[in-house]
Amino acid sequence: MVSLLGPSGSGKTTLLRSIAGLIDPDRGTIRLGERVVWSEKSVLPAEKRRIGMVFQDYALWPHMTVAGNLSFGLRARRLAEPEIAARLGHALEVTRLAPYRDRYPSELSGGQQQRVAIARCLAARPALMLFDEPLSNLDAALREDMRIEMMELVRREAATVIYVTHDQAEAMAVSDRIAVMRDGRIAQFDTPRAIYEQPADSFVAGFIGGFSVVPGTVRDGLFSVRGAAADSLSTPGARPGDGMLVVRPEDARPAEARKKHARLAMPKQIESRTGDGERWVFWGGQKN
Amino acid sequence: MVQKFDAAAGGIGASGWALRRLPALARLGGPLAVYAVFALLIGLPLALVLLQAVMPGLFAADGAQALLSAEPLVRTLSSPAVAGSIQHSLELGLLAAFTTTVLGGAFAILVQRCDIPLRGAISLVPWLVFLTPSYLKALAWVLLMSSGGYLAQLGLLPPSLGASFFGLAGLVFVHTLSLFPLAAFIIGSALAGLGAELEDAARLSGAGPLRIWLRVNGPLLAPAIVLSFIATFAEVLSDFGLASTIARMSSFGVLTYGIYAAASDYPVDFPAAGAQALVLLALVLLVVVADRLLRRRADPHLISGRARPARRYQLGAWRWLVFAMALLVAFLALILPLGAIAARALTSTLGHGLEPGNFTLVNLDAALSLDTPANDGLMRSLFYAGLTAIIASTLALLLSARLDRSSAVMRTAVLGLSLGAVAIPGIVLGFGYILVWNRLPGFRDWPFPHYGDGSLLVMGYVAAALPYCLVVILSAIGQLAPSLTDAARLSGVGAIRRLISVTLPLILLSVVTAFLLTFIRTVFELPMSQMLIPQSGPPAPTLILKLFSHDRDGLACAMALAAMAAAGGAAALIWYPLKRIIAFGRPEGIPAASGEPS
Numbered sequence: 001m002v003s004l005l006g007p008s009g010s011g012k013t014t015l016l017r018s019i020a021g022l023i024d025p026d027r028g029t030i031r032l033g034e035r036v037v038w039s040e041k042s043v044l045p046a047e048k049r050r051i052g053m054v055f056q057d058y059a060l061w062p063h064m065t066v067a068g069n070l071s072f073g074l075r076a077r078r079l080a081e082p083e084i085a086a087r088l089g090h091a092l093e094v095t096r097l098a099p100y101r102d103r104y105p106s107e108l109s110g111g112q113q114q115r116v117a118i119a120r121c122l123a124a125r126p127a128l129m130l131f132d133e134p135l136s137n138l139d140a141a142l143r144e145d146m147r148i149e150m151m152e153l154v155r156r157e158a159a160t161v162i163y164v165t166h167d168q169a170e171a172m173a174v175s176d177r178i179a180v181m182r183d184g185r186i187a188q189f190d191t192p193r194a195i196y197e198q199p200a201d202s203f204v205a206g207f208i209g210g211f212s213v214v215p216g217t218v219r220d221g222l223f224s225v226r227g228a229a230a231d232s233l234s235t236p237g238a239r240p241g242d243g244m245l246v247v248r249p250e251d252a253r254p255a256e257a258r259k260k261h262a263r264l265a266m267p268k269q270i271e272s273r274t275g276d277g278e279r280w281v282f283w284g285g286q287k288n
Numbered sequence: 289m290v291q292k293f294d295a296a297a298g299g300i301g302a303s304g305w306a307l308r309r310l311p312a313l314a315r316l317g318g319p320l321a322v323y324a325v326f327a328l329l330i331g332l333p334l335a336l337v338l339l340q341a342v343m344p345g346l347f348a349a350d351g352a353q354a355l356l357s358a359e360p361l362v363r364t365l366s367s368p369a370v371a372g373s374i375q376h377s378l379e380l381g382l383l384a385a386f387t388t389t390v391l392g393g394a395f396a397i398l399v400q401r402c403d404i405p406l407r408g409a410i411s412l413v414p415w416l417v418f419l420t421p422s423y424l425k426a427l428a429w430v431l432l433m434s435s436g437g438y439l440a441q442l443g444l445l446p447p448s449l450g451a452s453f454f455g456l457a458g459l460v461f462v463h464t465l466s467l468f469p470l471a472a473f474i475i476g477s478a479l480a481g482l483g484a485e486l487e488d489a490a491r492l493s494g495a496g497p498l499r500i501w502l503r504v505n506g507p508l509l510a511p512a513i514v515l516s517f518i519a520t521f522a523e524v525l526s527d528f529g530l531a532s533t534i535a536r537m538s539s540f541g542v543l544t545y546g547i548y549a550a551a552s553d554y555p556v557d558f559p560a561a562g563a564q565a566l567v568l569l570a571l572v573l574l575v576v577v578a579d580r581l582l583r584r585r586a587d588p589h590l591i592s593g594r595a596r597p598a599r600r601y602q603l604g605a606w607r608w609l610v611f612a613m614a615l616l617v618a619f620l621a622l623i624l625p626l627g628a629i630a631a632r633a634l635t636s637t638l639g640h641g642l643e644p645g646n647f648t649l650v651n652l653d654a655a656l657s658l659d660t661p662a663n664d665g666l667m668r669s670l671f672y673a674g675l676t677a678i679i680a681s682t683l684a685l686l687l688s689a690r691l692d693r694s695s696a697v698m699r700t701a702v703l704g705l706s707l708g709a710v711a712i713p714g715i716v717l718g719f720g721y722i723l724v725w726n727r728l729p730g731f732r733d734w735p736f737p738h739y740g741d742g743s744l745l746v747m748g749y750v751a752a753a754l755p756y757c758l759v760v761i762l763s764a765i766g767q768l769a770p771s772l773t774d775a776a777r778l779s780g781v782g783a784i785r786r787l788i789s790v791t792l793p794l795i796l797l798s799v800v801t802a803f804l805l806t807f808i809r810t811v812f813e814l815p816m817s818q819m820l821i822p823q824s825g826p827p828a829p830t831l832i833l834k835l836f837s838h839d840r841d842g843l844a845c846a847m848a849l850a851a852m853a854a855a856g857g858a859a860a861l862i863w864y865p866l867k868r869i870i871a872f873g874r875p876e877g878i879p880a881a882s883g884e885p886s
Contacts (some may be wrong), residue, residue: 022774051779059771063793070791073779124779262641 001154003163003171006181012164016130020053020164021046024055032127045188052126054134058117060105066092066116067101070123080229094153111142117152122157131163135170147173168208172196180204205246212247230276312513322687322702329737329751330709333720338569340562340723347558347727360559361566367701370560373541374567379523384463385521389513391464391521396820398480401470404611413565413618414469417678419856420622421465421812422529423829424848427836428625429453429462430534431632431845438628441641454538462534465522470523471516478512479505484598497601508551514582524714525568528815532833543568544715551719557725565716572711605781626852633845651846662831662847669817670854672742673810676749681803682759683750688765689787703762709755718819721748740823748816753809757802764798765791800866804859811855871886 004012017023019030021037021044030038032051035042060069070091076085092098095115103115115136119131134150135143151174154161165171171178172192179189180200188200199205202213216225218240222232225245233245272283331812339346344360345353364370388776399411424514432439433453439445452458482505490500529544543564550561603610631642633651655662691699724731725739768791776786792799817829826834828851835844 020774020778022777046774047780047782049778050780051778053775055771055775057769057771057777059769061772061775061794072776073781076781076785078781120775120779167611230579 001118001151001163001175002162002179003165003169003175003206004179004181005165005168007166011174012166012181013182015130016053016132016162019128020051020130021049035092051130052121052124052128053119053130053132054121056113056133056136058105058113058122058137060113062105062126064118065102065104066097066108068130069105069116070120072074073120075240077281080125087123087125091119094122094157095119096100110138111146114138114146114150118153118214122153122159129159129161131161133164133166135165150174180207182207189196199246202244202246204231205244209248211249214245214247216243217241218243303613313349316416322698324378324733325683325687325754326702326705326709329747329754330705330712332582332718333724333751334569334712335720336723336728337562337565337716337720340558341566344559344562347527347723360563364563364566365682369541370546370567371563373546376456376535376540377543377571377867380463380526380540381459381521382468383456383523384696384724384794385517387460387472388466388467388520389475389516391518391617392473392855393475393509393513394466395614396476396479398610398614400476401598401601402607402610403602404614406611409609410614410618413614414472417466418469418473420626420852421464421814421829422462423533423814423833424529424629424852425466425621425625426462426530426533427841427844427848428538429458429831430471431628431638431841434638436639438631438638438648454534455540458538459530459534459540462530465524465617466530466841467520468617468621470520474514474519475509475515478509479598480797482508483596485876492686494671504602507698511582515579518575518579518582522572525571525575526711526715528713528715528818532814532818543571544815546721547715550724551819554610561719563877565719568713570793574714576708576711591852605686608800610645624814629845629848632842635842636826638841654843655846655850661825662835664825665828665831666847666850666854668742668825669811669851670747672827673747673807673855675746676753676810677803677807679746680757681751681761681799684754684761684802685787685792685799688761689783689791689868691762699762702758706755706758706762708757708782714752714813714815714820717751718748718816719850721816721820722752742822742824745820745822748820749813750811752813752816753806756809757806760802760805761795764795768794772852797867797870801863804863806861808859809857812853 012109014023019032020036022115023045024043025038028038029036032049035044036042037049051252053150057126061072064072065087070088071084074087079087086100095118097112097115097119100112100116105116108116114137117134131167137183138146147170148207148257163171163174167258171176175192177189178195178201181187181197182203187205188195190198195204195208199208205213209287214225216223217275218224218235218238220240221234221236221238223235223238223243223245235243235245270282274281312429336347338788342356342359343354345355363372384578395414399407404410431437433445433450435438435447435450437450440447440450453461463723486504486508487500488872490504495503522570526544528544528548533544534540535542536545547561547564547568550557552563632638633655634648635646636640636650637646644711646695649851654660655666657663687702690701721744722739725730725744726732732739737747772794773786773790776790781789812829814829814833815825821830826849832844832847835847
């Protein structure tokens with residue numbers, strides 16, 4: 001499971017649709033396995049790439065039942081009826097949709113519609129499955145449940161998936177590898193842990209964790225914050241010169257915990273606060 | 289159970305995919321086909337009309353020569369008759385556009401914003417008026433307003449009013465009643481877009497109803513009002529129905545009839561027809577440009593979240609007065625003209641009016657009996673209309689599906705071409721068809737379609753109907769989520785099957801609507817019918833006008849009545865059951881799936 005993660009307009013969906021063959025890139029090469037599926041000289045059309053996709057809006061054909069949605073592509077590929085029935089049965093079973101096989105998409109809940117979209121993809125047994133922000137149309141509670149269910153299903157079925165999201169928590173939760181995208185380019189491609197612990201640059205650091213990025217200078221293994229009178233921090237192994245200090249929220253402590261850094265004291269007067277119940281951010285001044 | 293996916297099973301590489309090479313020509317094949325259809329049906333005829341205006345000798349019967357000359361333009365424009373026609377067309381267009389916009393706007397506000405009785409039935413009136421051809425309404429008003437007509441017989445028509453009807457006043461009156469639905473549709477749709485929250489905000493700011501209309505709704509509706517003025521002005525300029533009936537009878541020359549007369553009446557004067565067509569096209573082009581500029585500059589962007597339906601005004605006892613006004617419009621625009629046609633179809637002579645002894649079924653019998661000229665004309669028109677509707681809606685569906693996969697630039701270009709083509713006067717297009725298929729080498733001897741044959745008339749009908757069909761079907765396809773066809777593509781479904789199994793079922797009602805609109809329009813289409821009369825016999829519209837001008841108005845009205853019954857009946861028989869079937873097929877009350885056409 002590879003996630004394409006990045007802010008809006010970073011090119012995630014464009015890359016996904018290029019892989020699928022729904023849009024043509026300007027230049028370059030797209031390979032699927034060993035085969036070139038797109039180059040400036042040759043194009044394999046989308047309908048022949050054997051790639052499945054779960055769309056953001058699910059793209060269920062509203063005039064077909066659940067079973068019709070699943071079998072439509074299989075019939076187009078002229079599979080034998082017993083094969084179609086077997087694939088249909090399996091896909092409906094693993095997605096727990098068998099009781100709904102004769103219902104129309106408009107008769108299903110959002111979560112069930114999403115499962116139909118995944119089942120349609122599973123039934124086609126594609127070489128690669130593409131997920132285009134499939135959870136974005138669900139409410140917060142259902143999104144968490146569906147994410148867990150979807151991941152179990154995908155891993156159980158041993159499918160190869162490229163997953164597009166702009167939600168870093170979602171990407172961290174579902175991915176084996178993450179490609180962080182910025183302005184149409186991949187800024188970092190690594191495991192979720194490596195991206196969290198060793199972001200390639202300030203953009204990745206800023207986008208991934210809500211980290212604080214502090215500019216400064218490294219000299220003799222010590223990092224000095226630029227324009228601040230704070231003590232230098234020990235950063236063994238850092239290259240000398242201008243650098244960025246990335247501070248994770250969980251690494252920050254109130255100044256009282258370390259008397260030595262009393263200059264980073266808590267504000268004496270809190271003027272505003274915001275938070276989600278678990279973590280709070282305070283703003284304030286030094287006035288009494 | 290772990291199922292085998294193609295990658296694991298060695299699907300990639302082992303399946304022997306043949307990479308499809310796409311040379312530039314193949315990639316451009318689709319857009320080229322779209323442009324070719326437009327060029328052949330609309331572009332070429334129009335280009336020849338323009339060429340003819342500046343190269344008068346280009347299609348001369350003997351000694352054709354391609355020399356540029358402004359002579360026909362100068363001659364035509366300096367002719368008092370043509371100058372008069374231009375002036376008449378402009379006067380009529382401006383006056384009728386004003387009165388139509390006022391009536392249409394008022395009707396839209398009354399029906400949409402006031403709590404009047406029988407609102408559903410009254411809101412159907414504009415559609416029925418819109419679908420009734422202008423020349424039939426004009427003929428009906430001739431029957432009503434002429435000195436020996438029905439209103440004079442009933443003592444309801446002062447002689448002075450009857451005399452002044454046959455001139456500018458009467459033309460403005462009939463155009464207003466005939467075109468008010470267009471204004472009502474344009475202003476009504478803008479009105480529907482103004483949510484209740486805008487009025488609510490104004491009310492909470494202390495504004496009363498009058499102030500709300502003057503300061504909030506009025507300015508927001510202004511672009512639609514101006515657009516309605518422009519659209520009706522263009523419609524009046526392009527109209528041939530009233531031009532060849534009331535205007536001709538009143539010797540009130542207008543441009544469209546001038547083109548027809550120059551191209552059809554002996555001695556035929558193609559250069560004069562071309563010059564007048566050029567003037568008419570230039571005027572219509574100006575209107576289209578004004579429309580584009582207006583849309584770009586004056587369209588207010590509503591900053592709003594979700595628009596709630598506007599609240600209707602509770603008028604109390606006044607609602608009956610408003611209801612009476614709406615009924616009066618329905619009576620004058622629809623019931624009275626159709627009543628006059630029906631009365632004339634069922635009576636022997638106009639002079640004996642509605643006397644019991646005057647009623648007869650002779651006219652209807654002649655129109656409906658097989659092997660009579662009237663029935664032949666009627667059947668011919670119904671056949672041509674059916675054929676045209678099948679070809680135009682199928683072509684529009686194929687082009688729309690093709691366009692759906694094209695770039696945004698291509699879609700915009702074709703939509704612009706279609707909307708532009710809608711504005712082209714039918715009489716100009718008909719004249720262009722004569723030039724292409726009667727005079728242009730290569731086309732002149734082409735066996736099918738051939739000049740003087742029904743096939744060319746059908747081609748002309750298709751050209752006139754295609755832009756409308758494209759607009760209807762493209763807008764329906766535009767409402768479908770693109771992911772629906774993308775999903776089908778990724779499921780391995782080919783282009784034709786995608787169109788038949790995914791797109792068509794979802795837009796079936798729109799395709800059938802385009803089919804029926806084309807069918808009804810074509811049964812009564814006048815300009816093409818007049819210009820391209822087949823040698824096998826005239827279609828119904830030509831025959832109706834001819835019978836009317838030869839004082840056989842009873843038979844003409846019987847034909848019109850039979851054609852309306854056949855076209856309307858067929859449309860109702862197809863449309864309503866289909867709508868019901870589609871409604872039954874989709875459960876209600878449950879959130880629609882993505883891509884459900886709204």
